[in-house]
Amino acid sequence: MSLLPLFEWCENVGVGQAIRISDWLFPVIEGFHLLGLCVIGGAILLVDMRLLGLGLRRQPIAELARDTRPFLLGSLAVMLVTGLLLFSSEAVKCYYSFAFWFKMTSLALAIIFTFTVRQRVTLMDDARISPIKARIVALVSLALWSGVGWGGRWIGFS
Amino acid sequence: MSGLEFCQWLADTPGSIALHEGPYALVESVHVLTLCIFLGLALMFDLRLLGVTMRRVPVSEVAHRLLPWTVAGFVIMVISGALLFYAIPVRSYQSIWFRFKIVMLILAGLNVLIFHSGIYRRVADWDLDAVAPRAARLAGALSLVLWVLIVLSGRMIAYNWFDCYKPQSALVTLLAGCVPGDLAGR
Numbered sequence: 001m002s003l004l005p006l007f008e009w010c011e012n013v014g015v016g017q018a019i020r021i022s023d024w025l026f027p028v029i030e031g032f033h034l035l036g037l038c039v040i041g042g043a044i045l046l047v048d049m050r051l052l053g054l055g056l057r058r059q060p061i062a063e064l065a066r067d068t069r070p071f072l073l074g075s076l077a078v079m080l081v082t083g084l085l086l087f088s089s090e091a092v093k094c095y096y097s098f099a100f101w102f103k104m105t106s107l108a109l110a111i112i113f114t115f116t117v118r119q120r121v122t123l124m125d126d127a128r129i130s131p132i133k134a135r136i137v138a139l140v141s142l143a144l145w146s147g148v149g150w151g152g153r154w155i156g157f158s
Numbered sequence: 159m160s161g162l163e164f165c166q167w168l169a170d171t172p173g174s175i176a177l178h179e180g181p182y183a184l185v186e187s188v189h190v191l192t193l194c195i196f197l198g199l200a201l202m203f204d205l206r207l208l209g210v211t212m213r214r215v216p217v218s219e220v221a222h223r224l225l226p227w228t229v230a231g232f233v234i235m236v237i238s239g240a241l242l243f244y245a246i247p248v249r250s251y252q253s254i255w256f257r258f259k260i261v262m263l264i265l266a267g268l269n270v271l272i273f274h275s276g277i278y279r280r281v282a283d284w285d286l287d288a289v290a291p292r293a294a295r296l297a298g299a300l301s302l303v304l305w306v307l308i309v310l311s312g313r314m315i316a317y318n319w320f321d322c323y324k325p326q327s328a329l330v331t332l333l334a335g336c337v338p339g340d341l342a343g344r
Contacts, residue, residue: 010303013318023319025312026321027314027316027317030313031310031313031314034190034309034310034313035306035309035310037190037193037194038185038193038194038197038198038201038309039198039201040194040198040202041193041194041195041197042197042198042199042201042202043198043202044194045194045195045198045199046198046199046202046224051228054227055199055223055224055227056212056215056219056220056223057223058219058223058226059212059215059219063211066214067211067213067215068211068212070200070211071205071211081182135303144274146191147192149191150187150191153187153190153191154183154187157183157283158250
């Protein structure tokens, strides 16, 4: 079954139409999507850098993970809501965009990885994480989230 | 030579044309995604000053460990940003969003300068405080507001509502430095 009818429906729903017709709604929502990017970027980087032994490396990993968690969750929520709004205004374009599907695949994997493997490792007691395992988790996390970022930027160019 | 004439001269240089027709999208992506490194980490420092996160981590430790990364991110932001301007000089020069962004950037720079030459010199006295003193909180809050405005106005540069080639109000014409009758700046 093709998802195209669903995407067409999204675009024709009131919200998507309103954003598409408006001159300034899309840019403003995009602006907030970008602010969310800064926060989520900071929250993820701080912990991944720590896992790599960079940045705040004198702090326990679990403490940094707990401290940044509200910002990770909050910015993720902002990203999902604003992202859904942007999507609804150009769903059919997205359907035919490789960048869109690349981003969505990366996003699904990034979210699953972040809230399963990475969460277990970062909330563990430092003494129980081997440095190699910590590094691998950080690199996978950085790779997946970078995929989301690059894919997202490229939707606009496709 | 006026600023506008300089930008017109810049636009005709081979480098500007090559950049405009070549790797513009790539440079733009680097500029946007480096926000995560530069602003993401700078934001965390501001939030620490406000006592919103990492309350148990000494302020000087956050500054000392993150500043090199923030500075590196900022250097990439400035270089990629300068290249973006170089690729589209005239239109950027006459963009009210770009002009607003530059003013906010200068204010953000002054804020950093005042913070580091002022309250931060005595950081030893308040390093372990969960919530920093008022002057430091003010610097953190100001930084957050300025950077939100910088990001938003930066994004708006891409849109052409207030471009000089369109009929504009007297105010926009003045602020953007539009030259009446001149349709340059596509």
